[in-house]
Amino acid sequence: MRWLRVYVGVFFVFLFAPILLVVVFSFNSQRSLQNFEGVSLQWYRAFLENESLRGSLIASLEIAFVTMVVGTVLGTLLAFGLVRARSRWSGSANVLMLVPLVTPEIVAGVSAFLLFTQVGMRLSLVTITLAHITFSISYVTVVVRARLAALNPEVEQAAMDLGATRLDTLRLVVLPALWPAVVAAGLLVFALSFDDFVLSYFTTGESPQPLPVRIWSAIRFGVTPTINAIGTLMLAISALAIVLAIALPRLLGRRESGIGVLLGREGA
Amino acid sequence: MNAGDRFAGRFLIPGGLWLLAFFAVPFVIVVALSFGTPGELGGALYGWYPENYSRAFDPVFLPVLLRSVGYAVATVALCLALGYPVAYYIARFGGRHKHVLIALVVMPFFVNYLVRTYAMVALLSDEGVVNGVLGLDDPVRFLNNPFAVIGGLVYGYLAFMILPVYAALDRMDPALIEAGKDLYGSDWSTFWHVTWPTTFQGVLAGTVLVFLPAVGDFVAAQLLGGPGTYMIGNLIQQQFFGAENWPFGAALTVLMMAFLFVWMVLYLRSAARASQEATA
Numbered sequence: 024m025r026w027l028r029v030y031v032g033v034f035f036v037f038l039f040a041p042i043l044l045v046v047v048f049s050f051n052s053q054r055s056l057q058n059f060e061g062v063s064l065q066w067y068r069a070f071l072e073n074e075s076l077r078g079s080l081i082a083s084l085e086i087a088f089v090t091m092v093v094g095t096v097l098g099t100l101l102a103f104g105l106v107r108a109r110s111r112w113s114g115s116a117n118v119l120m121l122v123p124l125v126t127p128e129i130v131a132g133v134s135a136f137l138l139f140t141q142v143g144m145r146l147s148l149v150t151i152t153l154a155h156i157t158f159s160i161s162y163v164t165v166v167v168r169a170r171l172a173a174l175n176p177e178v179e180q181a182a183m184d185l186g187a188t189r190l191d192t193l194r195l196v197v198l199p200a201l202w203p204a205v206v207a208a209g210l211l212v213f214a215l216s217f218d219d220f221v222l223s224y225f226t227t228g229e230s231p232q233p234l235p236v237r238i239w240s241a242i243r244f245g246v247t248p249t250i251n252a253i254g255t256l257m258l259a260i261s262a263l264a265i266v267l268a269i270a271l272p273r274l275l276g277r278r279e280s281g282i283g284v285l286l287g288r289e290g291a
Numbered sequence: 292m293n294a295g296d297r298f299a300g301r302f303l304i305p306g307g308l309w310l311l312a313f314f315a316v317p318f319v320i321v322v323a324l325s326f327g328t329p330g331e332l333g334g335a336l337y338g339w340y341p342e343n344y345s346r347a348f349d350p351v352f353l354p355v356l357l358r359s360v361g362y363a364v365a366t367v368a369l370c371l372a373l374g375y376p377v378a379y380y381i382a383r384f385g386g387r388h389k390h391v392l393i394a395l396v397v398m399p400f401f402v403n404y405l406v407r408t409y410a411m412v413a414l415l416s417d418e419g420v421v422n423g424v425l426g427l428d429d430p431v432r433f434l435n436n437p438f439a440v441i442g443g444l445v446y447g448y449l450a451f452m453i454l455p456v457y458a459a460l461d462r463m464d465p466a467l468i469e470a471g472k473d474l475y476g477s478d479w480s481t482f483w484h485v486t487w488p489t490t491f492q493g494v495l496a497g498t499v500l501v502f503l504p505a506v507g508d509f510v511a512a513q514l515l516g517g518p519g520t521y522m523i524g525n526l527i528q529q530q531f532f533g534a535e536n537w538p539f540g541a542a543l544t545v546l547m548m549a550f551l552f553v554w555m556v557l558y559l560r561s562a563a564r565a566s567q568e569a570t571a
Contacts, residue, residue, distance in 0.1 A: 130318075
């Protein structure tokens with residue numbers, strides 16, 4: 024099995040090399056992307072002193088935040104409905120929830136673009152956010168549903184036998200047990216929205232545009248060190264969201280790890 | 292239907308309506324406009340112009356469609372060949388570091404896809420790091436060819452293969468492998484007759500999860516390739532940003548969805564079956 028270990032080692036080197044390159048060269052004191060001359064924060068300064076880029080960073084954060092809140096609420100409600108209801112709409116709702124997960128982003132992008140232009144909406148941060156919420160619902164539903172399906176419905180029955188209303192049961196019994204999954208799903212969706220390019224590209228207005236759209240325009244004019252700084256900062260923000268998604272469920276006092284909650288995606 | 296069902300059923304409404312309004316309805320608009328015609332002042336007008344579809348099979352565009360499928364198939368094959376051993380190693384020999392290792396696999400995929408692709412440009416372009424290290428008079432042309440685009444796609448979607456394969460391997464009872472060995476199976480025949488069939492569901496899931504986004508990708512071909520490596524995604528993107536032929540772009544989108552539909556249904560059905568087995 025030694026060769027397998029060697030292979031996995033080499034694999035990880037190749038997996039991380041390009042990313043390390045971006046991070047390391049974001050601190051380069053020279054323009055060069057070949058030679059590392061010395062440590063400097065000038066590219067971060069160039070990024071953050073550029074008012075329009077700063078506006079893009081704020082726009083990306085705003086979109087991700089609103090997407091997280093609205094997507095998590097809608098997705099959690101939908102998950103509860105799908106697991107606990109045997110309505111004649113359940114099947115259709117289930118398909119409607121799953122299809123966005125396997126639809127190539129460009130299809131979702133074209134659809135959203137044509138919808139907004141046909142109903143005469145001006146493309147802006149609002150249209151981007153609407154598009155992001157749409158795909159985030161499915162992610163949240165899948166993660167939360169896996170957790171919900173593992174709960175024992177008899178506990179809810181017991182609560183109601185003891186006189187709790189359905190809403191009380193939901194608030195006092197189901198929701199506390201669901202929190203880890205809800206939090207993990209919300210942070211996952213935050214990271215996905217913050218990183219998203221294709222949907223944003225199709226639904227963005229003129230200004231401010233989210234960061235990935237700005238990166239796209241910039242890359243096509245060639246490689247510049249400022250992009251390294253932007254990329255590294257985005258990496259840090261997504262990584263923070265993901266680390267929280269993994270760590271918070273633990274801190275909330277559950278034994279299962281956040282990554283298990285997120286991987287529930289596979290089992291669902 | 293009892294009261295509990297009705298109570299829970301109401302929770303389907305907000306999310307269901309949202310998905311209907313912002314996912315299903317827009318796709319209907321795409322289909323409708325794919326039979327339309329470009330407006331005089333840009334945009335699109337409804338109508339009956341099925342030639343939008345026949346146009347996609349013009350000798351100009353057909354190679355692009357075939358290329359997209361070819362690149363996507365190559366991407367899936369490479370992801371499987373590169374990813375399966377990694378998933379296997381982590382699931383079988385990861386021990387208590389399993390979670391850390393699988394987190395390490397996932398981590399790069401939360402670096403923005405554009406930035407990751409751009410990192411490949413920075414590494415491999417004529418003025419890139421690798422050519423700087425090599426220091427040849429004539430830089431090695433790594434980019435602007437199909438290999439670069441497929442490499443970018445693999446780097447972009449590898450995690451979608453590794454995760455489901457890992458999940459399948461992790462679920463598998465290691466005693467099965469021991470049993471294969473006890474029955475004098477060699478390492479290879481044990482793998483082929485025991486491990487591979489047991490984890491095939493995971494491989495299938497990974498295949499579809501890589502294939503679907505790879506077919507529709509336009510970033511890799513744009514940044515790592517050139518006009519000679521353009522895929523259907525690039526063609527669609529051009530119709531909306533540049534060529535301004537929205538109906539043709541819509542027709543290409545519908546064609547792609549129709550082609551991918553079989554795979555989507557296949558995946559969703561197997562996922563539904565897996566979740567039933569998990570809860571049963």
